[in-house]
Amino acid sequence: MDEANQAGARPAGIEGSQLKGPFPVGEYAAALRTRLREMARIQVFGEVSNLGVRAKAVYFELRDQTGALPCSMWRTDYDRIGVELENGAQVVLAGGCDYYPGSATSSPSFTFRASGLRVAGEGELLAQIERLRRKLHAEGLFDPQKDLHRPALPRAIGVVTGERGKARDDVLAGLGRRGWAGRLVWAFAPVQDRRAAPLITRALQDLAAVGHVDAIVVARGGGSVMDLMAFSDETLCRTVAMLPVPVIASVGHHTDRTLIDDVASVSCSTPTHAAESAVRLHCGDARRAAAAAAGRLERGGRRAVVERARRLTALSRAPAEHVSSERMRMHQRVREMRAAGARREADEASVTRRRLLVLRRQSERLAAASSREDGVAGKQARELSRAAGSILTGRRRDLERLSLALAAHDPERTLERGYALVERRDGEPVTSAAAAREESVVSLRFADGRVGARIDQEEETS
């Protein structure tokens, strides 16, 4: 077409075709819009889903069990009506078909342009989901998954998702961001149609039973309330609640809320986020932290031992150092004592010299006094000497007289004159005949010696 436009000519049609044309598509799109706008304006009713409120318009789908219609309403009309639409609301719309033909850079779209709106009541689907939510909550089924331990670093992860959905790539991207490269068990299942809920339920049970996984991610991209209805299935939600493995749910966009979000361990807004929640640790960071911890442990242990060894070494040196310092201190004291002794000796010598000088002077004074008294003393001495000579002469004469008297009584002198002394053998004198008779043997002492004698008893009788 570009070539045709550039050439300014309409290209040739398909050979053999009986249809009119070819027409420029923009021209045909504009004609289509005109035709659609000519269709009768009517009222339709259904349930609102996929609601999006933008600056200039409000977009949503109107849906019932048999079909759906993309709808829009200008914000001026929406604000004028003054209602707060929400997904699941049952509404009646007034309006007609419209078509945006698009352009070289924007996509065309069909819409039922509503100019009037009336809320007809709570949407049956959402009401049904809400009733089930209250029921499961009352049964306490929101809690069991929350109480499960969710490992920060699972070895194996199970993923339930559509085989061809974008969620699969998002999960891988999330795991890659964490640097996680463990065992990943894919459980592919339909995520939208009527078969979805039972197959997802079965996949979860199988993953928990034979997959040996530590966590399960259930991921699905955005969709309408109807599209996501499988994830509000009662059997599926009860299964999730009682599963012994933590389930991380990421179903639809962040504005969507299915029941699996309530019963799961964690609910995330995107599959990428779900994968990151399944692996809470960044493996690279964890490796660096482990290496750092190993280093700190080694240093801590070594430091404790080395410090103690140093302390012990210091303690072992302490006695020697103490002795050395004590020896130095004693030497110092000896030196001080010697110095003090020398000083004391010098002081004493000085004092002694002074005292000697004093004594010498006193002695000289005494000698002078003595010589003065010597005259008197000499006279007295001479008188005393004469008196003593007289006494001695008298006493010498008395002694000679006594000596002579004593000699006269000496038995030895008697023996010299020829007498003999009778003595017992023990030397005692025998002075009577009776005493002599008591002795058998006696000794006769003469002046020139002794002779033994035997007592003869016969002479006594004659």
Added chain:
Amino acid sequence: MTDEPRSYEQAAGRIEEIIKRLDSGEAGLRETLDLVREGRELVEWCAGELEAVGAGLEELRLDELVARLERGGAAPGGAEPGSGP
């Protein structure tokens, strides 16, 4: 260490406690040696866990696992459920 740690974060938390205690300088020599030994064992355990999730992504399909089990084969990755923390 008498018991295996229940999880990686539990092991990492215990390692932090050990390092904090060692850094405080209040542990005696015997306690220090025991703590260092326990810490080394925990670090080795953590390194093993990290190695298990760092060797390379192993992608399996559940339907193949189930089919293999139904045929009587063993599931890859060993048959020790909960071998991780």
